[in-house]
Amino acid sequence: MKQAVIKTPLGFTKIVGDESGISSITVLEERLKEDEIIPSELEEAVRQLKEYFAGDRNNFTFTLNPEGTDFQKKVWKELLEIPFGKTTSYLELSKKIGDVKAIRAVAAANGKNPLWIIVPCHRVIGSDGSLTGYAGGLWRKKWLLEHESPSPQQKLF
Template sequence: MKQAIIKTPLGNTKIVGDENGVSAITVLDEETPISEHIPLELQEATEQLNAYFNGDLKKFQFKINPQGTDFQQRVWKALLEIPFGKTTSYLELSKTLGDVKAIRAVASANSKNPLWIVVPCHRVIGSDGSLTGYAGGLWRKKWLLEHESPSPQQKLF
């Protein structure tokens, strides 16, 4: 597996992958040196992440290869269907997957998403519209939702 560390507005970010696709994108809370060289296998992901943060990209199109259980894969695939600038609730996501009672399992799979931002788990909020748990921290979730808001001058939370 190749890896690279890039700088983003939300902290340094580690990208891991190989010729089969990107398998992990993780925001780091500790200071980590930025990569001087980006491996060829990660260059497209790096360029697209930079374009996303610059406000020039709404849909990622590089090859991904997240590792997880069949259920986690189903949840992550459903997350990919949430459009840029939109949100859904854990309950709605459970309904989409065909089992309203699976809300906790859906939330658990959501929290194990290995592809920060690309598989947009930040677009899942509470049924009452509140910000709820986010592995990267609620302040990052708020930032991402505001970044994707169709009305940038209006604060969502």
């Protein structure tokens, strides 16, 4: 596996993958140095992430290869269906995977998402419209939702 660290408006981000695709994108809490040389297997992911943060991209086209259980992958696949600039609730997500009683399992799978931003777990909010737990911190979730908002002059939260 190859890896690269880039600087984003939300902190340093580590990208891990190989010729089979990107397996992990995580935001780091510690301050690091941005890698000057990006492995060729990761160049497209780095380019697209930088475009996203610059406001020039709202979807990603590089190959994903995350590790997880079948259930987690089912939830992550459903997360990919949430349109840019839109949100859904854990309850709605549970309904879409076919089991409204699986809301806690859906929330747990959402929290285990290894592909920060790309698989948009930040687009899942509480049924009452509130911001709910986010592994990267609620301030990052708020930033991402406002970044993706179709009306950037207004604050969502």
